[in-house]
Amino acid sequence: MIQHFQFKNMYENKxxxxxxxxxxxxxxxxxxxYHKxxxxxxxxxxxxxxxxEILKKQLHELMLFHVYE
Structure with missing residues (x-):
């Protein structure tokens, strides 16, 4: 299981x-x-x-939840 997940924009222009x-x-x-x-x-x-593959799937789910909510 992924723990302490963090992300941030790569660019100043969000x-x-x-x-x-x-x-x-x-x-x-x-x-x-994580690319577009x-x-x-x-x-x-x-x-x-x-x-x-398991981690990639979990990462995709986290990014969808946090970025594209």
Missing amino acids: QLPGWTFSFYFSGTKYTGT DGRIEWTGPNPPADKE
Whole structure:
């Protein structure tokens, strides 16, 4: 489960899409960029291959809730 999820706009003009995010999963901090097309670019360590799809799904849900509410 994702813990301590945070995100912020990449640009000062908040009308432009693009966000940075961070969260903890299993004691490891993950960071990345969430692009307007839903693409996720990891900027820190990549999650384990067997957990990456689950984390991406949870991240999409969180971004939809917080950004596109």
